[in-house]
Amino acid sequence: MKERKPNRLQITTLYNLLRLSSSISHLKQIHSRLLLLGLHQHQHQHHFIFAHLILSLSQRFSSFDYALSIYSHFPNPNTFLFNAMLQSLSLSTQHQKKTISVYLLQMRNAQCPSSRPNCFTFPSLLKSCAVAFSLIEPIKEIHTHVVKFGSCSDVYVGTALLDSYVKVGDLVSSRQVFGEMPVRNVASWNSMVSGLAKWGDVDSARKLFEEIPEKNVVSWTSMISGYSQNGYFYETLAMFEEMGNAGVRPNDVTLVSVLSACGNLGALGLGKRIHGFLDENGYGLNLFVGSALIDMYCKCGMVGDALMLFERMSEKNVVVCSAMIMGLAMHGRGLEALAIFEDMRRRGMQPNEITFIGVLCACCHVGLVGKGHYYFCCMSEEYSIVPKLPHYACMVDLLGRAGLLGEAYQFIAKMSIKPDVVVWGALLGACRTHGDFELGERVAQQMLELDPKHCGAFVFLCNAYSRAANWDGLTKITKMMEISGMKRTPGRSWIEVNNVVHQFFAGDKSHPLNDRIYAKLDELAKLLAAEGYSPNTKAVVYDVEEEEKQQSLFVHSEKIAIAFGLVSTPAGTDIRIVKNLRVCDDCHSAIKLVSKIVARVIILRDGNRFHHFVGGMCSCKDYW
């Protein structure tokens, strides 16, 4: 029954059917027709139709193994088949590494004109290699092949090449390729801009961005995400506004980066507007949008809303779960965070090292020492994830906060990698909280060896020496501070009112509503005094007079931000503050009382976690 002589019409018909197929079974039927017609036996002549079959299978149905099996039946694939197979494999993270062997086979036949690599060969090959291996050498090697096969001047190849160099972090080479491209299109520009931004050179990225002849939404998004990923959150929002002014419509990719900035700035109003925009424009709750929204709501103090979104998501992955775990942990809802982790485990979802930072953090903020130990072991034993410095820092923090200073010290001593200032800093924090100045002194010295400008270590030593009236020590350390040229990180707090983020430094007097803010602070000081509150000046470095100390405590940035919140929002409104550093003991007790006196919920995110102050109590139960 074999039809031996296929005619043109049959082939054209099958080709059109192939393009219209909406299911795998259609493609299977077409595949069997192709075989019945004996098209695979015609040397090279009909390879193109098999190439299209391979592409359809992988692009539309992710049937990579099927595509591979078709390809493997051809002893001498031509360029079409090779290219299709390379492109197909480049679409799948699991199969990307196989592109190398396909390409090596193609190279072996390179002298045969019908299978020679051409400019359609390199883009997918380069992408696969860059993503799968993240190594510079293979890219350089392929670069020489691009030259050898005369594909240099093709704009797609050039862009793929420069983008591969970007992906493996070789910006010098990518700039060189970009500079030498005879023709560039907007993708070439975008790739270069995003590469510079991704690797931290946002200023050069911005300069190049300004030079793009015709910017599109990807150009803007590259710049916006570059700012956001590098922690330039104000610039992220400014750029987003500029994009709107330029009349370019954002899409879900743009908004995901903007949401991340909103979360970090605590800009709940803008975050909510973006959420609304995403809903209205039919951008569903995909994995990226979902995790960005969950993160934004958590960081803006709305864990409840984040949890609702989390429950509503039909598909979840490790990033979504990690964001939720971290969010709950930040709010001191450790048990709920662990419940989500256990759920992941039951479903067989593979956690990553970030997930475990959230898990350990969850244990830390509620003092679950035993569970912390358990999950720390679980990480390497069950999931083969090697603990890194952040995991050790979490563990030290967990033990130290719980008052187990000796155990924390032993834990550091047994570490398999060299502890850094952050790990030591976690122990130092515990020494301060639990008043162990002897151990603290040793730890601080240790830290100053690693980082001679470490401000936390200096501040600890100043306080320790002044408490102990060790004037020699104090003089010495003050000298060291001067010589080292250390700079204290200035405390800053933000509050969003009517969709505008207002920022305050300690002692800030620059706000237009300054008079009302300070009048409110005076009023609060009186009310607090009437409640029997007296400032706790332990947190202030010794060398200021008592009265000044009280003064400087009272103008910590979070107090100014709260006072501003009180004068600029209607009675009863929740006040949400974000602070860059940890809240000090004095502010913490003062804010507890303020929440009672003014009958407001005050939600403070400090450098470390969330505090929900309600009616004179804090959600952290004073365990922080």
Added chain:
DNA sequence: GTAGGGTTAG
């Protein structure tokens, strides 16, 4: 056939 996205301790 090339470009843009989310979660990371203290």
